[in-house]
Amino acid sequence: MERAIFAGGCFWCMVKPFDSLPGIYSVLSGYTGGTVANPTYEQVKSHTTGHTEAVEIIFDPELFSYENLLEIYWQQTDPTDAFGQFEDRGSNYRPVIFYLNEQQKHAAEASREKLAASGQFKEPIVTKIEPATTFYPAELEHQAYYKHHPTNYARTSARRKKFLAENWQSAVH
Known part of the structure; x- marks a missing residue:
């Protein structure tokens, strides 16, 4: 098994796309990149810990x-x-994209370069690629949020879904 850690906005919306793919064993919401040990959702939301909401994928x-x-x-x-x-x-x-080893770093950099060269976006690609630090699992109520709170998940993910439909419809998968 290997780990991957990705941040892309609210972790509630980052779980579902990875959650049911073959070879993916778990997708956990959590926090990484900050200076406070074992931060809470409220602490991270207050912008005082330096953490980023992320998902840890075991695959x-x-x-x-x-x-x-x-x-x-x-x-x-x-x-x-x-x-x-x-x-x-x-x-x-x-x-x-938080990398855990040099292979992940190189793969992430190559994929970012490929996306930038694709012309898919008019603006520059600004997603960071950084070394992973301690990943702290979020509280239980934030795990698999889309399954336990489907109405709220649909509401909070609507703008994201619209953007993705408009910008990725011609993307090569």
Whole structure:
């Protein structure tokens, strides 16, 4: 098994796209990149810990490659928005690929370069690629949010879905 950590706005919306793919064993909402040990949702939301909301994905690279995860990641975010995603604003919602080893770093950099060269977006690709730090799982009520709160999930993910439909409809999968 391997791990991948991606941030792309509210972690509630980042779980579902990865959650039921073959070779993916878990997708956990949490916090990473900050200075406070074991932060709470309220602390992270207050912008005082330096953490970013993210998802940790445990996957079998024999069944689903890291490169495939990256393709899905790009199609869940606005890679041209460095200060949040959609209605979620602030550094705790910034788009980041957190790499866990040199292979992930190189794969992430290559995928970002490929996206930039594709002409898919008129604005520059600003998603960061940073070394992973401690990942802290979020509180239970934030795990698999889309399953437990489908109405609220639909409301909070509507703007994201509209953007993705408009900007990724011609993307090569």
